[in-house]
Amino acid sequence: MMRKRTKYGRYALNVFAGFGLVYLFAPIFFIVAFSFNKPKGNFNIAWQSFTFDNWLHPFAEESLTRALWKSIEIAAVSTLISTILGSLIAVALSRYKFRGSGGINLFLVLPLTTPEIVLGSSLATLFLGQNFIDFGMTTIIIAHVMFQVSFVALTVRARIRGFDWTLEQAAQDLGATPLRTFMKVTFPLILPGILAAGLLAFALSIDDFIITFFNSGPVQTFPLQIYGASRVRIPPQINVLASMILFLSVAILMTGTIAGMRKSAEKQATAKKFKLLHRK
Template structure:
C-alpha cells in the first residue's frame, strides 16, 4: 500500500502531535529535576544538581528503591515459574475447562487495578487473616505480572514445532531433559522478554500496592505519592520520577528487542540441533 505525499504528511503530523502530547509531560519532569526554582517557574531561570544530590542523600529514597527492586525481582521470579507452567499446560495439553482456565489466567491484567487491590486486600485481611506486608505485595504483583510471562511464552509455543519434543522423547530423553535441551532454548528469549516486562510492571505499580502494603513499608511509587505535595520534597520527587522513568524504559526496550521474530527463529534452529544430544 502506497500513500501519497499529502497523506504521509498528515499522518506524520498526527503522529508527532500524539507523541508530543504523551512525552512532553515526561520531558517537563526531566527538566524540572534540574530546575533551580523550587516552585518550578517556567521557563527555568537556572539549572542545578542540588536536587539530585539531595535525592541520593535521602535515606527514604534509597530504602524505597531497594524495596521496589526486591519486590520486582521476587514477583518476577514467581511470575516466570507460574507463567511458564501455565502456558505449557494450556498449549501442550487438552483437558476439560482449558479455555476457562486460559481466561482466568489473563483476567487479572484486564481488571482495573483498584478492583484487584480491593479483592486482594479482602482476601488477605478478611479470609486468610494475614497481616499486610511486603510478601502480600509480592503475591499481589505476581497475580498480574504472571500474565505478561504467560502471554509471551504461549505465543512462542504456538510458533514452535511440538514434534521436536516428540522426537526427543522418541530418542529416549526424559521429560526434564526434553524441556532443558529442546523446549527451553526455544522459550529463552520469550522468558527473558516476559520477565523484563513483569519487572517493569511490578517496579512502578502503585494502585494494587496501596491496598496490599503494610503500614510501615514503602515502595518507590508509594514514596513519590506521599511526598508529591510536600513543598520541601517536591524537587526531589522530580528526580526520583526521572529515575523511575529510566528504570522502567530499559527493560521494556530490551523486551521489545527480544520479542522480535528473528530471535525466535534463531532459538528454533538451536532447538532442532539439540534433539540428537537429548538422547
C-alpha cells in the same frame, strides 16, 4: 502504495503522528529536564537554574532510596514467583489439549478485565481481620503475583504459540533423558518468551500504585513514596531516579531488541537448515 491519496493527505497524517509523539514525550521531557533543576523551596516545579548536583547525589533522599530498594525487592520476588507460575500455565495451555482449557483461558483473562481498584480493595478485604498474614511485604508480593500471573501466562503463551513440540520427541528419540531434553531443547526455546514476560511482570510490579496502595500496610514502595511526597515536597531526586529507571529500561529494551533480532535471525537460519519450520 496508495496511489490515489494526495500528497497533502499523506503529509497531514504524518504530521498528526508527529504531534502524537510530541504529546507522548511532553511530560517525559519535563521530567528529565527538571532532574537538572536547582529548585528553590520544596517543590521542584519552577525552573530556577541548571545543576548536576541532583545527578551527583541521586540517593541523597534517604527515604526515597529506601522505598526504591523496597520496590525492587518486591518486584524481584513477585516476578520470580509469577514467572514460574505463569510459564507453567502457558506451557500447559499450549503444550496439551485437555479438558477445561476453555474455562482456564477465560479465567486467566478475568483479572485483566477487573479494574485495579477492585482487585486492590477486594484483596484487602481478604487480609482484613485475619491473623495469618500481616499487611506489609508479604501482602504486597501476594497482590503483585496475583495480577502478574495472568500477564505472564498470556505473554508466554503468545510467544510459544508456534513452538514445535515435536522437537522434544526428536531429542528423546536421539536418546536424551527428559531432564536433558527439557534443559537443552525445551527451555532454551521458550526462554525468550519467559524472559520477555518476566520483564513485563517486573515493570508492572515496580510501577504498581493502586493495588499496592490498598495492601501495603506500613511498607513504603517507590510509587507510594512519590504519592506521599506529592503532597508535601517533590525533591529533584524523584526526577533523577525516574530518569534513571527510564534510561535503564530503554537500555534493556534496546539490548533486548537487538539480541532478539539476532537470535531470531540465527534461529531462522538453524531452522531452515534442519527444515524444522515446516509448520509455519
